[in-house]
Amino acid sequence: MASDTTMAQPGTLAAPAAAFIAPAGYWKLVRRRLLRDKTTLFVTAMLVAIVFISLAAPWVTSYDPYQGSIMLRLKPIGTPGHWLGTDETGRDIWTRLCYGGRLSLLAGVVPVAVSLVVGSFLGIVAGFVGGRIGTLIMRTMDVFYAFPSILLAVAICGLLGNGLTNSIIALAVVFIPPMVRIAETVTAQTRQLDFVEAARAGGTSTMQIIRHHILSNVLGTILVYATSLISLSIILSAGLSFLGLGVTPPQAEWGLMLNSLRQAIYVQPYVAALPGLLIFVTSMCFNLMSDGLRGAMDVRLNR
Amino acid sequence: MLLFSLRRLMLAIPTLLGVSLVVFGLVHIAPGNPIDMLMPPEASPEAIAQMKIAYGFDKPLYIQYFLWLGHAAVGQFGLSVFNATPVWDQLVVALGNTVQLALLAAFFGFGFGIVLGLLSAAYYGKWPDKLFSAITTAGVSLPHYWCAIVLVMLCAVLHDWLPAQGMGDDSLPFYERLQYMILPVVTLMLIPMGVIGRLVRARVLDIISQDFVGALSAKGLTRWPVLRHIIKNAAPPVLALMGLQFGYLLGGSILIETVFNWPGSGNLLNLAIFRRDIPVLQATILVLATFFVLLNLAVDVIQAAIDPRIRR
Amino acid sequence: MAKTGALDPRDRGGKAQPLLTVQNLRKHFPVRGGVLNRVKATVHAVDDVSFSVRKGETLGIVGESGCGKSTTARLLMQLIAPDEGTLIFDGDEVGATGGISVAAMRRQMQMVFQDSYSSLNPRMTMVDSIAYAPHMHGVPKRRAYEEAESLLAQVGLNPQQHARRYPHEMSGGQRQRVNIARALALEPRLVILDEAVSALDKSVEAQVLNLLRELKARFDLTYIFISHDLNVVEYVSDRVMVMYLGQVVESGPVEAIYRQPRHPYTRALLASKPSMDPDKRTTAMPLTGDPPNPIDPPSGCRFRTRCSYARDICAAAIPPLAPPMVDDGPAEHLVACVVPEAQEGRVLTHA
Numbered sequence: 001m002a003s004d005t006t007m008a009q010p011g012t013l014a015a016p017a018a019a020f021i022a023p024a025g026y027w028k029l030v031r032r033r034l035l036r037d038k039t040t041l042f043v044t045a046m047l048v049a050i051v052f053i054s055l056a057a058p059w060v061t062s063y064d065p066y067q068g069s070i071m072l073r074l075k076p077i078g079t080p081g082h083w084l085g086t087d088e089t090g091r092d093i094w095t096r097l098c099y100g101g102r103l104s105l106l107a108g109v110v111p112v113a114v115s116l117v118v119g120s121f122l123g124i125v126a127g128f129v130g131g132r133i134g135t136l137i138m139r140t141m142d143v144f145y146a147f148p149s150i151l152l153a154v155a156i157c158g159l160l161g162n163g164l165t166n167s168i169i170a171l172a173v174v175f176i177p178p179m180v181r182i183a184e185t186v187t188a189q190t191r192q193l194d195f196v197e198a199a200r201a202g203g204t205s206t207m208q209i210i211r212h213h214i215l216s217n218v219l220g221t222i223l224v225y226a227t228s229l230i231s232l233s234i235i236l237s238a239g240l241s242f243l244g245l246g247v248t249p250p251q252a253e254w255g256l257m258l259n260s261l262r263q264a265i266y267v268q269p270y271v272a273a274l275p276g277l278l279i280f281v282t283s284m285c286f287n288l289m290s291d292g293l294r295g296a297m298d299v300r301l302n303r
Numbered sequence: 304m305l306l307f308s309l310r311r312l313m314l315a316i317p318t319l320l321g322v323s324l325v326v327f328g329l330v331h332i333a334p335g336n337p338i339d340m341l342m343p344p345e346a347s348p349e350a351i352a353q354m355k356i357a358y359g360f361d362k363p364l365y366i367q368y369f370l371w372l373g374h375a376a377v378g379q380f381g382l383s384v385f386n387a388t389p390v391w392d393q394l395v396v397a398l399g400n401t402v403q404l405a406l407l408a409a410f411f412g413f414g415f416g417i418v419l420g421l422l423s424a425a426y427y428g429k430w431p432d433k434l435f436s437a438i439t440t441a442g443v444s445l446p447h448y449w450c451a452i453v454l455v456m457l458c459a460v461l462h463d464w465l466p467a468q469g470m471g472d473d474s475l476p477f478y479e480r481l482q483y484m485i486l487p488v489v490t491l492m493l494i495p496m497g498v499i500g501r502l503v504r505a506r507v508l509d510i511i512s513q514d515f516v517g518a519l520s521a522k523g524l525t526r527w528p529v530l531r532h533i534i535k536n537a538a539p540p541v542l543a544l545m546g547l548q549f550g551y552l553l554g555g556s557i558l559i560e561t562v563f564n565w566p567g568s569g570n571l572l573n574l575a576i577f578r579r580d581i582p583v584l585q586a587t588i589l590v591l592a593t594f595f596v597l598l599n600l601a602v603d604v605i606q607a608a609i610d611p612r613i614r615r
Numbered sequence: 616m617a618k619t620g621a622l623d624p625r626d627r628g629g630k631a632q633p634l635l636t637v638q639n640l641r642k643h644f645p646v647r648g649g650v651l652n653r654v655k656a657t658v659h660a661v662d663d664v665s666f667s668v669r670k671g672e673t674l675g676i677v678g679e680s681g682c683g684k685s686t687t688a689r690l691l692m693q694l695i696a697p698d699e700g701t702l703i704f705d706g707d708e709v710g711a712t713g714g715i716s717v718a719a720m721r722r723q724m725q726m727v728f729q730d731s732y733s734s735l736n737p738r739m740t741m742v743d744s745i746a747y748a749p750h751m752h753g754v755p756k757r758r759a760y761e762e763a764e765s766l767l768a769q770v771g772l773n774p775q776q777h778a779r780r781y782p783h784e785m786s787g788g789q790r791q792r793v794n795i796a797r798a799l800a801l802e803p804r805l806v807i808l809d810e811a812v813s814a815l816d817k818s819v820e821a822q823v824l825n826l827l828r829e830l831k832a833r834f835d836l837t838y839i840f841i842s843h844d845l846n847v848v849e850y851v852s853d854r855v856m857v858m859y860l861g862q863v864v865e866s867g868p869v870e871a872i873y874r875q876p877r878h879p880y881t882r883a884l885l886a887s888k889p890s891m892d893p894d895k896r897t898t899a900m901p902l903t904g905d906p907p908n909p910i911d912p913p914s915g916c917r918f919r920t921r922c923s924y925a926r927d928i929c930a931a932a933i934p935p936l937a938p939p940m941v942d943d944g945p946a947e948h949l950v951a952c953v954v955p956e957a958q959e960g961r962v963l964t965h966a
Contacts, residue, residue, distance in 0.1 A: 139317060139318075139321070140321070142314075142318050142321070143318055143321030143322055143324075143325060144325070146318050146319070146321070146322045146592050146595055146596045146599075147322070147325075147554070147588075147591075147592050147595065148550055148551050148553070148554035148555040148591070148592075148595055149551075149555065150551075150554070150555035150557060150558065151554040151555055151557070151572075151588065151591055151592065154557055154572065154573075154576070155326075155329060155572075155584075155588045156329065158572075158575075158576035158584065159329045159330060159332070159576075159584075160332075231443075231444050235444070235445075235446045238446060239446065239448055239558050242448055242558065242561075243557070243558065243561060243573060244577075245576070258448070258449060258452065262452055262562070265452065265455065265456060265460055266460055269456045269460045269461060270456075272452060272456065273449070273452065273453055273456060275449075276446055276448075276449025276450075276452060276453070277449070279446045279449060280441075280444060280445060280446055280449060283444040283445075283446065284440065284441060284444035286444075287440060287443060287444045288440065291440075
């Protein structure tokens with residue numbers, strides 16, 4: 001059969017219009033595109049820095065995040081020893097911000113991770129199996145879709161009581177329906193493509209089809225969507241704490257800090273803006289990173 | 304078309320029932336007995352028993368649900384536990400206040416969004432487009448409650464331009480009461496503006512890049528028909544998003560209303576949570592969610608009227 | 616691997632036994648609608664279709680779009696479950712006790728789809744796609760890939776250049792060659808080509824057709840070739856089957872059908888075929904109007920609503936496939952028409 005290779009005549013059939021593309025795996029291509037994307041690299045570096053500072057909080061600051069001093073209440077930005085000022089009980093703002101990153105990031109990322117797992121499972125089942133099970137899942141999701149996201153989160157949190165766990169549960173419930181919908185749509189679209197039929201014709205089992213043909217085509221879309229949700233999740237989880245429904249005092253969390261510093265806005269206007277600024281920057285970094293990822297993972301885009 | 308509307312309505316009914324079940328169920332999943340939340344801890348057992356009967360808590364859960372649903376369907380949500388005024392009356396006033404803000408924010412947000420989206424599509428790749436893209440990317444990531452605080456800081460704390468709290472007294476002249484609305488409206492309109500602007504830009508660019516617009520231009524059509532064609536094709540998704548955004552303005556303004564102390568439905572909900580005022584809480588969530596469902600229904604029907612492809 | 620001449624060890628009944636026999640295949644799809652989404656009607660996609668495919672031949676299936684050609688293909692592959700009907704693969708009934716299983720049949724029967732892009736997983740390279748099914752069936756990875764590369768060469772693609780490419784980096788013709796290679800990777804005996812060349816440019820189409828002919832000889836294959844293109848079907852087929860609204864209206868050797876069509880529908884179809892030779896352009900009536908809705912097909916002969924020979928008897932019962940009444944042609948020529956004038960194609964004097 002080796003002699004048959006002589007039959008191959010490269011170029012006789014519609015020669016490829018573009019230059020020969022080096023044989024590279026898909027993920028290699030994605031990585032190469034990402035490495036060329038300066039914005040994405042920059043925001044990723046920012047995020048790494050934010051995560052690092054939060055984790056290393058005890059080493060980047062010498063103050064205790066819970067121990068304040070009555071003498072040092074509401075000092076302005078630039079106070080010697082407290083370069084970002086102090087809060088209403090005299091605790092160092094910089095310290096609180098560093099420690100606050102831990103809870104804020106946790107409360108923002110975990111709900112998305114939970115909804116990613118639960119949502120894509122339900123969505124793939126609904127999209128692949130369809131029928132009554134699919135309808136049941138999708139109708140149930142429609143019910144949760146009927147609530148504006150903040151309203152649902154506030155309602156769940158308000159009734160379950162405040163606290164980090166409840167805030168995570170509330171946001172996961174908010175994010176599962178859109179995740180299911182995306183996963184269901186992409187799965188249903190992929191399922192009806194001929195290559196799935198071809199795989200079935202080749203005797204591939206349902207589980208193998210889901211693993212090898214559906215997941216690889218669906219997961220990318222879901223992952224990109226999930227990263228874009230982190231941004232919203234951080235805003236909403238901080239918002240819940242801001243309302244007093246999330247993380248409880250005296251813990252350090254950006255939304256909670258924003259709320260308590262807001263009360264003192266007439267005394268120290270600028271300090272009040274700081275935690276919110278961090279929420280904003282972090283959420284924007286996640287947003288831009290998600291955009292970059294989406295661009296890099298688009299197969300049809302040959303950049 | 305009528306068939307489509309009817310079918311869509313039929314789909315909304317189970318959704319609404321599901322919503323009511325969730326709202327009802329949440330209260331019962333919540334830790335603690337609802338009676339304990341209503342009564343002071345030192346209440347006598349007789350008082351508690353009386354209260355149970357008064358609120359129907361002695362009956363089986365499903366009967367409680369149907370009783371509550373039946374009353375809710377005619378707007379009877381009982382009395383507030385906190386101040387014993389009818390829940391419905393409180394809700395109507397609060398909703399009215401929220402709708403005022405939402406309408407204004409929608410008007411300006413959608414308007415500016417469309418204009419900015421069209422402009423950046425027209426100047427695709429040039430500096431106005433880049434500026435707008437930067438603004439909207441920032442806008443989507445903006446915690447709007449923080450934005451509200453910054454606006455308060457700028458306009459009410461550092462300068463004495465605008466009032467920062469409440470909605471003013473009824474006795475004030477109209478233009479002065481209007482001043483109270485400026486900051487909340489500006490804050491609320493930012494997100495719809497960014498979101499709508501982005502979509503308009505994307506849709507217009509998408510339609511322009513498709514061959515048939517080129518074909519239309521090639522046929523010697525002047526610019527206006529081409530524009531009309533673009534609008535007709537871009538409208539359905541933009542409209543759908545507008546419906547959704549208006550729903551968020553109505554149901555999701557709890558954070559902004561809290562910052563500005565605006566006596567709307569979000570504020571009512573927030574107070575109800577802290578006062579453990581279950582009847583008010585349930586009623587507010589149920590009514591807001593119902594609004595949202597009906598709004599989506601209306602958008603679907605309007606969308607189908609514009610674009611026959613959506614009808615099935 | 617070349618099998619020319621040698622008897623396929625999987626052959627069970629010898630050359631004379633049909634490779635695939637299809638009996639009374641039927642598939643109706645429910646149509647839902649109305650406010651309550653109830654089943655309102657059924658589409659008679661494939662209705663009581665019987666035929667057989669001989670070893671080594673190419674059976675062409677032609678008909679207008681929507682006549683049930685593709686549904687038939689998917690029913691044969693068991694990609695959708697038939698409502699009724701039996702498949703007998705080389706003497707073994709598929710799915711019956713004592714017969715062969717669906718999985719076993721699929722290994723010997725493969726399909727090439729029309730859309731060359733969507734039938735390849737966009738996240739898999741060409742060799743991945745070709746080697747996938749054999750690997751799933753237990754061929755060691757290394758060997759599966761080696762064989763995939765040699766198959767690429769067999770279908771006229773340079774493995775060094777194309778093996779690691781993704782579908783979007785290939786042209787339509789190249790992708791379709793890969794699809795053919797993938798179908799061959801399981802070493803099937805029967806390949807169903809469902810409009811496999813219809814989406815290609817004419818020049819590429821010809822190259823792929825020639826490739827198919829070569830492969831058929833080299834691997835001793837049997838083809839079911841489904842197409843709406845009469846010229847292509849004439850070029851590749853040994854026998855032809857004409858379908859109309861989910862039923863077979865005529866079948867027989869390609870020369871007989873093309874030279875002496877017996878069913879008025881076949882005649883109309885051939886008359887509408889663009890001929891290369893202006894002298895051969897016929898004046899026979901072309902097909903007018905759209906085919907009737909398959910949701911509610913006419914009683915009796917389904918073509919009668921568009922047939923100028925139609926009479927009362929046509930509405931009474933579905934005409935059976937039978938040898939032409941006025942024929943001296945090959946015995947296997949079958950036609951589903953009960954009107955002698957229609958079979959002869961006599962020009963009607965009245966009207």
